[in-house]
Every structure is written in C-alpha cells, then in structure tokens.
Amino acid sequence: MDEDIIKKNNDLIEDSLEFCADIYEYYEADDINRFKNNYYKKNKQIQRDEAEKVIIVKEQADEEAGFKLYAKIVAVILAAMILARLVNAYLIQETIVNGSSMNPTFESSDKLLIDKLFYKMGALERYDIIVFHYHDSSIYIKRVIGLPGEKITIRKGRVYVNGRILDDDPLINDVMHYSGIAKNGVKLGKDEYFVLGDNRNNSYDSRYEQVGVIKQGSIIGKAWIRIFPISKFGAVN
Incomplete structure (x- = not known):
C-alpha cells in the first residue's frame, strides 16, 4: 500500500x-x-x-x-x-578685305590676321602691307611705298623715290594713270608713309588729297596671315 x-x-x-x-x-x-x-x-x-x-x-x-x-x-x-x-x-586682329583695290594680292572677302604689336619691334619696310584708320570711321589696307623722310614722286605712271625710279617695285609694269598729289613730289615727315593699292588704277590711296600720307599713329597693324579662303591660307607678302 x-x-x-x-x-x-x-x-x-x-x-x-x-x-x-x-x-x-x-x-x-x-x-x-x-x-x-x-x-x-x-x-x-x-x-x-x-x-x-x-x-x-x-x-x-x-x-x-x-x-x-x-x-x-x-x-x-x-x-x-x-x-x-x-x-x-x-x-592680333581679324579684318576682312572689302573691295578690289588690293587685287591681285587680295580679293574682296579675304580674311586676314593683323599683327598689332610685333611689327612695332622693328621699322616698317617698303612693300609691307598695312591696315590703318581713315577718318576714324573706316579701315583701309594698302602697301607701303614711301618711308619717313623720303620724297615720293609719280611721273609718267612710275614711282620715284628721292628722284630715282623705284625699279624693284613688284608692280612696276602697272602704269598709273593718276599721279594725284605726288605729281610734283610729296616730302614725308619722320612719322609719315606713302601708300598705294596693288590695283594701281583702281585704288583710293595716298595719291588722293582726302587720304594723303599716313601718320604712324593711324596705323592699326601689319597684314600677317590670310586665313580665308583656306586654299590661300598663309603668310602675307
């Protein structure tokens, strides 16, 4: 139990x-x-x-x-x-050629680069192509023919420098029909240049009293390179 x-x-x-x-x-x-x-x-x-x-x-x-x-x-x-x-x-400044005054070197609408500084490191030389102000409102492009201190005369369509014919002028065969103010000779000051267009008989340049000689202070620069048309790209001569 x-x-x-x-x-x-x-x-x-x-x-x-x-x-x-x-x-x-x-x-x-x-x-x-x-x-x-x-x-x-x-x-x-x-x-x-x-x-x-x-x-x-x-x-x-x-x-x-x-x-x-x-x-x-x-x-x-x-x-x-x-x-x-x-x-x-x-x-450097870009500019466009307008007109035919620089034919055959430049055609209208060609685009150029202008050297505004380096050309000042040396004196401008004869046949340099420069761009300058005309009456402050226009810009012209021409070729330097007369240098400071020289006397420029145009007789029988030819350029004379200090009484001697400019025989190395690349356009000597282009006989000018108009002598303008250079008929009796133009004496250039120490800062003055005499310019002509390459299209000698169709150029408004230093022969005309309205343009006259170009003062150093009016010069913008020296034509340096053609950038257009591309087929003609290169240094300006």
Missing part, C-alpha cells in the same frame, strides 16, 4: 518536473526569438538611418561638386573672353 502511494507520488513529481522543463524551454525560446526580432529590427533601423545619412552626404557632395564645376566653367569662359578682348586690342 505504502509502496503504491510512493510510486504514484514519484510519477507525479516526474510529470511535474517534465512540465516545468517544457514551460522553461518554451519561455526561454520565446525570449530568444523576441530578442532576435528586436535586435534585427533595431539593426535594420540603424542600417536605414546610415543609408539615409550616406544618401544625404552624397547629395550634398554632388551639389558641391556641381557648383564647383559650374564655377570653373564660368571662370574659364570669362577668362577666355577677357583674353580674346586683350588679344584683339593689343596683339
């Missing part, structure tokens, strides 16, 4: 312990899962926050890089414009 009771009690105790073990295992597993879920949720939120920070930083960096690039482009354009103005004002 006593043994049966003891056995039943032992069975009950074992069942109770097993039940408690199951309960403990269940809650322990639940806590772990809850911890894991909380950890993963928290970790994901941290990752999202970090990703948003990275995106914001990248956007700010892109904006700064874009602004710097824009600023550089503007600076380059402004520098190029200023440089172009300086070059045009003091070094």
Whole structure:
C-alpha cells in the first residue's frame, strides 16, 4: 500500500518536473526569438538611418561638386573672353578685305590676321602691307611705298623715290594713270608713309588729297596671315 502511494507520488513529481522543463524551454525560446526580432529590427533601423545619412552626404557632395564645376566653367569662359578682348586690342586682329583695290594680292572677302604689336619691334619696310584708320570711321589696307623722310614722286605712271625710279617695285609694269598729289613730289615727315593699292588704277590711296600720307599713329597693324579662303591660307607678302 505504502509502496503504491510512493510510486504514484514519484510519477507525479516526474510529470511535474517534465512540465516545468517544457514551460522553461518554451519561455526561454520565446525570449530568444523576441530578442532576435528586436535586435534585427533595431539593426535594420540603424542600417536605414546610415543609408539615409550616406544618401544625404552624397547629395550634398554632388551639389558641391556641381557648383564647383559650374564655377570653373564660368571662370574659364570669362577668362577666355577677357583674353580674346586683350588679344584683339593689343596683339592680333581679324579684318576682312572689302573691295578690289588690293587685287591681285587680295580679293574682296579675304580674311586676314593683323599683327598689332610685333611689327612695332622693328621699322616698317617698303612693300609691307598695312591696315590703318581713315577718318576714324573706316579701315583701309594698302602697301607701303614711301618711308619717313623720303620724297615720293609719280611721273609718267612710275614711282620715284628721292628722284630715282623705284625699279624693284613688284608692280612696276602697272602704269598709273593718276599721279594725284605726288605729281610734283610729296616730302614725308619722320612719322609719315606713302601708300598705294596693288590695283594701281583702281585704288583710293595716298595719291588722293582726302587720304594723303599716313601718320604712324593711324596705323592699326601689319597684314600677317590670310586665313580665308583656306586654299590661300598663309603668310602675307
């Protein structure tokens, strides 16, 4: 009798312990899962926050890089414009031939580059082609024939320098029909030049009183390079 009771009690105790073990295992597993879920949720939120920070930083960096690039482009354009103005004002200028007074050397619409600086490092020479102001509103292009201090005379269609015929004139065979102010000779001052167009009988030049001799201060520059038409590209002679 006593043994049966003891056995039943032992069975009950074992069942109770097993039940408690199951309960403990269940809650322990639940806590772990809850911890894991909380950890993963928290970790994901941290990752999202970090990703948003990275995106914001990248956007700010892109904006700064874009602004710097824009600023550089503007600076380059402004520098190029200023440089172009300086070059045009003091070094080189483009000009377009208008008319036939310099035929056959130049045709109308030929484009030339004018040296405005370097030619000043030496004296202009006879037969140089220069560009100069005419009455402040027009620009003429002609060939230098008479130099400072010389006396230029045109007789029988030929050019004489200080009483001697200019026999190396490349256009000596083009007999001029009009002598103008050079008929009786023109004495040039220390800063004056006598110019003629290469189309001698169709050129408005120093022979005409309205043009006259060219002062040094009126000269813009010396014809340097023909840039158009391309087929005739090259140095000007």
